Amino acid sequence: MNTYVLNVMNLPFTIMVNSISKDLKIEKTVKTIHGLLIDADRRFSPFKANSMVSRFQHGDHDVLSDEDFQEVYLKTLLAQVETDGLFDPFYSGVYDPTGVVKGWIVETAFNQVLEPLLRTGQVTAAAINAGGDMIVSANAFQTAWTVGIENPCDTHHYVAAFPLRSGAVATSGSSKRGEHIKRALHDIVQSTVIADSLVDADVWTTALFAASRDDIPHLIAEHTLTAFLVTDSGQYQNYSHGTLVDASSISSHDKEFWR
Amino acid sequence: MDLTVSGGKVTNVKVLEYPQDPTSQSINEQAIPVYVKEALAAQSAQIQLVSGATETFNGFTGSLQDAINQAQGSK
Numbered sequence: 508m509n510t511y512v513l514n515v516m517n518l519p520f521t522i523m524v525n526s527i528s529k530d531l532k533i534e535k536t537v538k539t540i541h542g543l544l545i546d547a548d549r550r551f552s553p554f555k556a557n558s559m560v561s562r563f564q565h566g567d568h569d570v571l572s573d574e575d576f577q578e579v580y581l582k583t584l585l586a587q588v589e590t591d592g593l594f595d596p597f598y599s600g601v602y603d604p605t606g607v608v609k610g611w612i613v614e615t616a617f618n619q620v621l622e623p624l625l626r627t628g629q630v631t632a633a634a635i636n637a638g639g640d641m642i643v644s645a646n647a648f649q650t651a652w653t654v655g656i657e658n659p660c661d662t663h664h665y666v667a668a669f670p671l672r673s674g675a676v677a678t679s680g681s682s683k684r685g686e687h688i689k690r691a692l693h694d695i696v697q698s699t700v701i702a703d704s705l706v707d708a709d710v711w712t713t714a715l716f717a718a719s720r721d722d723i724p725h726l727i728a729e730h731t732l733t734a735f736l737v738t739d740s741g742q743y744q745n746y747s748h749g750t751l752v753d754a755s756s757i758s759s760h761d762k763e764f765w766r
Numbered sequence: 767m768d769l770t771v772s773g774g775k776v777t778n779v780k781v782l783e784y785p786q787d788p789t790s791q792s793i794n795e796q797a798i799p800v801y802v803k804e805a806l807a808a809q810s811a812q813i814q815l816v817s818g819a820t821e822t823f824n825g826f827t828g829s830l831q832d833a834i835n836q837a838q839g840s841k
Contacts, residue, residue: 508814510840512826519826521835523814636831639818656799657818657830665830667799668813680819699799699817735799747798755801 511537515544516552518609518638524621525632525649531624540616540635547612551579553603564601583607586710589730593714609637610677610709617642640677642705659697659737666743667699667735676701677708679716680737695720697737724751 513520522540524533553560559570570576583596583604596604613635624630625644632645634652643652651670658666659680680697698715702708711732718726727734731749738744745753816831826832 508838510835510838512835512840514823517823519821519823519831521815521831521840523838634815636815636817638821638823638826639816639831640820641815641817643815651797652815653813654799654815654817655802655813655830657816659819662818663830665802665813665816667801669797669799671797676815676817678817678819697819701797701799733798743801745799745801752798753801 509533513537513541513544515541516548516609520544520613520638521634521636523632523634523636524630525645526624526630528629531629536620536624539620543616543619544612547608547615550575551604551608551612553601553605560602560604564603579604579607579611582611582706586706586714590710590714590726593717593726594710606709606713607706610640610675610705613637613640613642614675614705617644640675640705640709642675643671644673656699656735657697660739666697666737667745671701674701674703675705675708677705677712679712694738694740695723695736696739699735701733727751 509524509526511522511524513522520540522537524536526533549555550559552558553564555561559573559576563570563576571580583594583602583606586594586607587596594606596602596606617633617635621630621633621635622644625633625646628646631649632643632652634641634643639657641654643654645651651672654669654671654676655665656667656676656678657680658664676699678697678699695716698712700708700712700715702711711730711734715723715726715732715734715736723736726732727746728749732746733748734744734746736744736746742754742756744751813830814834816829816834818830821829821831
């Protein structure tokens with residue numbers, strides 16, 4: 508396994524590529540991905556005065572003619588509608604697509620750079636993990652990836668694990684950056700969503716984290732989500748394709764690590 | 767899905783039954799997270815990728831993913 512770590516947007520990007528091809532220049536592949544991430548940061552960061560997002564915030568609607576901006580803009584508006592406003596790109600008073608941009612660019616980079624290599628067999632497995640939100644794929648000759656979910660109350664341990672051949676995983680929680688999204692009062696401390704698309708996984712994990720407790724089962728059922736939720740009372744809820752499959756307390760012998 | 771944990775390591779992951787809908791291979795293979803009954807620490811589990819609340823680059827050092835990457839000789 509070739510593992511690379513990049514720092515873009517002050518986020519750690521872990522890129523893993525498995526290849527049996529001697530011809531493939533993995534360094535070059537990673538460099539291409541790095542370029543796409545830097546470019547997206549330059550064009551979409553709300554912290555950069557010349558970015559399209561900053562210009563749009565200041566009333567410059569010319570940026571809407573840019574195809575990438577259109578794509579991001581539509582994805583954020585769609586996410587707002589699909590989540591009944593729980594995901595809100597206008598929450599801060601101005602347009603901020605940050606919640607979608609990371610997933611969008613990681614998905615774009617994966618599809619443009621890694622997917623063709625997977626299709627031709629030059630790469631047998633590939634993954635990009637952007638600070639805890641990831642997209643992975645492994646072909647038929649490769650065992651599936653093994654993904655762990657951090658315990659939100661003790662981030663040096665896992666609370667759940669599962670194999671994933673192809674798809675995206677995103678987690679929202681309050682353990683790292685504090686409360687940075689609007690949310691209702693409830694006891695969900697971490698939500699993880701697994702989906703085909705990283706943008707979807709990102710949007711839904713944000714929405715579930717922001718939803719009121721009573722709305723969560725309904726949202727998960729209506730949108731057939733696969734999700735793993737952790738509450739601050741040491742409970743977990745495990746939903747598969749919209750159905751609650753498992754819910755229990757963290758077992759007593761784990762109380763020490765749970766804390 | 768059945769996850770076997772022995773001595774702090776994930777030793778076996780097996781699928782007990784697939785969802786009934788056979789329309790999509792990728793959906794079928796889309797696994798369900800399984801609660802880990804035993805505390806799994808960074809080095810002990812055969813986990814490759816870690817999902818968690820968004821991590822800044824500055825806070826990455828010493829995280830579970832960082833430990834995995836280090837063990838794999840990341841560049």
